[in-house]
Amino acid sequence: MASRRISVVTAGLSQPSSSRLLADRLADATVARLRLDQIDVAVDVFELRDIATEVTNNLLTGFPSPALGRVIDTVTTADGLIVVSPIFTSSYSGLFKSFVDLLEPQSLSGMPVLMGATGGTPRHSLALEYSMRPLFTYLHAIVVPTAVFAATADWGTEADVANTLPARIERAGAExxxxxxxxxxxxxxxxxxxxxxxFTDLLGEHTPRSK
Amino acid sequence: MQFGIFSVGDVTTDPTTGYTVTEYERIKSMVAIAQKAEEVGLDVFATGEHHNPPFVPSSPTTLLGFIAATTKRLILSTSTTLITTNDPVKIAEDFAMLQHLADGRVDVMMGRGNTGPVYPWFGKDIRQGIELAVENYALLHRLWREDVVDWSGRFRTPLQGFQSTPRPLDGVPPFVWHGSIRSPEIAEQAAYYGDGFFANNIFWPKEHYMRLISLYRQRFEHYGHGTADQAIVGLGGQAFMRKNSQDAVNEFRPYFDNAPVYGHGPSMEDFTAQTPLTVGSPQEVIDKYASMRDSFGDYQRQLFLMDHAGLPLKTVLEQLDLLGEEVVPVLRREFAADRPAHVPDAPTHASLLQAKLTQQSAGIGSAGSATGESVSGSALVDASSPSVKAVE
Structure with a gap:
């Protein structure tokens, strides 16, 4: 049985957080689909709240604490990445961006990424498309077409009945x-x-005759 | 094993008094600190190079030349000399000049700088930092070894029949260290030439530097300069000491908390756990640095950053007393204790000259093309050359 590793990064701040709830659902959908294909999956979930101070310290000192270093290594070496942020003031949260800013610019190159976001009203839905998708495009990640926005109402009876949250999660997970x-x-x-x-290529014609 | 200090030359407000030294005071304090380093038995003083406030040392060879005139034994070096934005011709000439004035007590550490705008200020592109370091050093290396150089490259106007002057003292170029905090290309460059590699590890955890130094050592052996454990390694360090550990912690904390590099970030306790910074008694400093070779292997040079974050000169001089009298003598003994005989010391002018003479008397060198002995010193015909005496 083949095996893969997925990392989940969620930037929700409250506990319990709806961003974490969405992240778990997205991970479950992805894992379920991979298992159908006889692929075993390990999932590592990171809530940025737990390492928020260390993220700030890294911004200030230029190096990660041992714990944060392990998170970064796990995330950047995964086979796929699920990211979920609350939408604050029309975009992903500052903590989410701070974490992404710590990653080496090339380290997500080619990484399959599934984006999710949570917010108070469905009117924030396109924040995923105009803010988060360009961020990962810049990093040369491969972002799946379906991004999942869960408004507060999606968790209750006022949900979108034509294109339900579970249906969107399942489609995104499959992608x-x-x-x-x-x-x-x-x-x-x-x-x-x-x-x-x-190094001799770097030196080119300046290779010394004698060292 | 060499021990010394390196200075960034920052003008930082003392957070405990609100007092900010003038540039004049800071420059003079760097001189006093270097003189103190010699007085307390340290081997090396190195200065940074910066071209923006709040730093004062824009002209390292001027500073080091002045210090050379007022010291007798101290090796004068840099941390670092900007191989990216300085003209390699001027580096060749400035440091050869310094070598003569200082009777050979000179080496130099190449670096790429820590301030992005310094590249455009000197007409360069930061995206070509590695290429600049590689090409400029290739030219510098030739200028110190070939009397007459023809050159054309990407970054500098061509040279035809150019001779940099003065020639290196006794025909022996200053020993070169390459400093880097993260670039494998620079470790590779140091290994390629058989030069020294200085890992300025003071702000980052050791695991990163263990890998970088291990890479340098492997490549040093690959390029045929000796075994991996014979590669020439230097490390940074940082300490604040008082007789009683808690006094050191209490006195240094406001400087740590407001320091330009790490202030307002991690706690001093976290930072000292994760980096070489040691705040405590001299014995704690000894313990921390004695363990360095467990991580990095036997090495050749240990430099400490002692004069930053707004510490007043009086305090820095007290720190140097503790470093020179209580810490370094013990570290010298501990490092010497079971150091394998085949691990070399850091090259000095005297050792490099000796190696050259040995090589020539064995007929290995190509005497006909040797560089400028006739004009740069008398050591080859007279072993009592002033330069030889001075460094012994």
């Missing part, structure tokens, strides 16, 4: 599962100290 199933990221983590060109 992510398809990319994760063919991922080769987790067995081959990139060495951050690996040279991309040989």
């Amino acid at each position: 992510l599962a398809e990319l994760v199933s063919v991922s080769t990221r987790s067995p081959s983590p990139v060495d951050p100290l690996a040279l991309t060109t040989s």
